[in-house]
Amino acid sequence: MERVNHPDAQRPQGAAASAPAIELRAINKSFGPVHANRDIDLSVQKGTVHGIVGENGAGKSTLMSILYGFYTADSGDILVNGKTVSISNSSDALSLGIGMVHQHFMLVDNFTVLENVVLGAEGSALLGRSLSKARSELQRLARDYGLEVSPDTLIEDLSVGQQQRVEILKALYRGADILILDEPTGVLTPAEADHLFRVLATLRNEGKTIILITHKLREIMAITDAVSVMRQGRMVATVPTSETSPEALAELMVGRRVLLRVDKDEARPGDVKLAVENLTVADDAGVIRVKGVSFSVRAGEIVGIAGVAGNGQSELLEAIAGMRRPVAGRVIVNGHEVTTHGEAGAAELRQKGLAHVPEDRLRMGLVTNFEAWENSILGYQDEPRYGGGLALDIGASRREFEGRIAQYDIRPANPRLKTANFSGGNQQKIVLAREMERDPDILIVGQPTRGVDIGAIEFIHNQIVKMRDAGKAILLVSVELDEIRSLSDRILVIFDGEIVGEADPASADEGELGLLMAGVHNKEAAQ
Amino acid sequence: MTYVDLILVLDSTVRLATPLIFACLAGLYSERAGIVDIGLEGKLLGAAFGAAVVAAITGSAWAGLFAGVGVSLCMSAIHGFASINLRGNQIISGVALNFLAAGLATFLGQSWFGRGGNTPQLPSGARIPTITLPFANEVQDVPYIGYFYYELISGHSILSYIAFLIVPITAFVLFRTRFGLRLRAVGENPKALDTAGISVTLLRYQALAITGILVGIGGAYLSIAQSAGFTNNMSAGRGYIALAALIFAKWRPWPALATCLLFGFLDALQFRLQGVALPGIGQVPTQAIQALPYVLTIILLAGFIGRAVAPKAAGTPYVKER
DSSP, rough: OOOOOOOTTTTHHHHHSSSOOEEEEEEEEEEETEEEEEEEEEOOOTTOEEEEETTTTSSHHHHHHHHHSSSSEEEEEETTTTEOOOSSHHHHHTTEEEEEEOOOOOOTTTHHHHHHHTTOOOOBHHHHHHHHHHHHHHHHHHHHHHOOTTTTTTGGGGGGHHHHHHHHHHHEEEEEEEEEESSTTOOOOHHHHHHHHHHHHHHHHOOOOEEEEESSSHHHHHHHHHHEEOOOOTTEEEGGGGGHHHHHHHHHHHSSSSSOOOOOOOOOOSSSEEEEEEEEETTTOOEEEEEEEEEEEEETTTEEOOOTTSSHHHHHHHTTTTTSSSSSSEEEETTEOTTSSOOOOOOOHHHHEEEOSOOOOSIIITTTTHHHHHHTTTOOTSSSGGSSSOOOOHHHHHHHHHHHHHHTTOOSSSTSGGGGOOHHHHHOOOHHHHHHHHHOOOEESTTTTTOOOOOHHHHHHHHHHHHHTTOOEEEEEEEEEEHHHHHHEEEEEETTTTTEEETTTTTTTTHHHHHHOOOOOOHHHHH | OOHHHHHHHHHHHHHHHHHHHHHHHHHHHHHHOOOOOOHHHHHHHHHHHHHHHHHHOOOOOHHHHHHHHHHHHHHHHHHHHIIISOOOOOHHHHHHHHHHHHHHHHHHHHHOOOOOOOOOOOOGGGGGOOOOOEEEEHHHSSTHHHHHIIISSSOOOOHHHHHHHHHHHHHHHHHHBBBHHHHHHHHHOOOHHTTTOOOOEEEEEEEEHHHHHHHHHHHIIIIIIIIISOOOOOOOOTTHHHHHHHHHHTTTTHHHHHHHHHHHHHHHHHHHTTTTTTTTTTTTTTTHHTTTEEEEEHHIIIIIIIOOOOOOHHHHHHHOOO
């Protein structure tokens, strides 16, 4: 990610003379016993992109919800353009020129783009006039900011990136001068994220103020002018971006030194534990997604599969994990061929020593309405130690999970909390604890740190390396190239359902891998 | 079946469909706003009772109509309080209202009038008048067209004409006005509305008020227009039929009208076919024909009209995060 150019990069001295766009003074907010925001001070200069970073649960979203009138602060002052204001609901915020792009979009799926944009800001009682006014206004905004969306398309037919554009258009249509974006890139492809950053740069150059909430430090470094760090409900620092580094920010966020690179010894590979031969897999629509792939994973090594999302990784993972029946080919787990007699169920694979951390924990890894301890035995509930017979041994299951909570530092340490109420990182730890503590011979892991905090990422990475050092065979699939490079002992690059290259993480450079992931083969690249 | 028979069946179709149209459109407003209203049945019954009582006491049909609407509005308010403010289960609230209406109407009717729960027979002055359209009597002897005009188009209760008028009005409100846009939005994704600075609570109460008024008119129609007084359980499942019609119509006004007319027609046919032996089949039990609307709904929903997708937020109380 390159730094987006800012023509007025030298402007902050001039801007500081006028009142800040947003100033928060000693904001406090509690939810019952949880003190989500403690004495928060924040000052955001006009015409800048101001980043707010912090781990999940640090209080970023609460703070922004207060600014947007979703919650009311228990105490403290909010100043907009130098004037003290009271914001008790979203319409107050909107009339002050504050717009928000939520992490989960606030769109009506079966409405058109146009209907969503005017909703709540229709102007007149009859729709006809407001819609035609909005149509020409949308054209202007699209032209000015590069936010093209066809106004008559239904939201449900748009890609996630386009839906986000509609959210931004909604805010701009309401005349927002201050735009808050909550984790805007979590759902975007890299290309969509780049486009978003170009749009944000344009908006800033037009004089808009942007507050960007994220936990991706690369984005902070790439686009923001200043950055504030929150930890456990407090604002711990505000610094100009040019005077800080990802390492320094990570330390501020977590409160201790964080290694952004994984520290690991040389791998000592043993016997082949997992072998995949000419595996061909189709997706639900019958389209062939994995085309005759062969590779093997040895005990004591991590094999990383790199690739742009949607190149067959999901189908490959599902086929190996016994969730999807391959069209052709063989999967050999621990010396047992598991594909010859048709569908090898996930349960059977587990007995053969294969554990699976699925790439989408919410869809495949957890039942979010269950209490955490229930999820911690899911898939293993028939084992004798949990009762085995008709009734579950609830006491034993909970006691075991309490041990894991300590071991994996799962927070909050409450086995009876609903899984949905844990943060992404802690949910992932619940899944990892469940799969790793079975002591499997083979671990396949998909997107282990998607939507996970920096502190938890470090923990999860170390845990994976520990498994490797204990002589387990690990297959890692991730779309985060950094993660693949820092964890893997060997890298396989997948493109359009084929393994197009193998690389040594120590020697491979990012450019070479990028070309492979984009489908440019070794030979062509060499020419 | 002769032409006259056909016109007569269609004529009673209109009469039987009128309360269905009111109840169905009433349900449309509340469900489009995200509130499931299984209590339509109870509101029909409550309104019918209230209207008949007041009409009997005052001798005024209009006072009766107001009373009916008032009862139904109160019931809507209770449903709203339970499902919007208290975030209760909407089905349970609706079912409770149904029981309440059925029990209370019989109990109050018996203690006030002592006629086994029925209200006294209303004189014609205390009933909602019918309208004879201009020239209806003059042209009734003109073959086909004249008779069609006289028997089918003219001579219905004012409320029937209102029912038919509400359909285009509803379609307009729903798809062409700001209120309609917000109403549809609040039933699909209330959060989108809340973050746009619009009160979800207020909008849902507004929708429930419209529901109360419409189903109240429908109930009053039963007791003081179609009949001359309240009889026990006189709504007879029409509230449920209206809900079936709403699903069948996929929550859209014009199809709702068509469906209500279809169900009204089946009802009219059933009266007509009582005791009539059909060629090749013989005498069809009344119950079989009475079951037709329900059977039809199941069959058509299962395979013919495709999936009926309810407003996404229907049935779920709106709670801000945390």
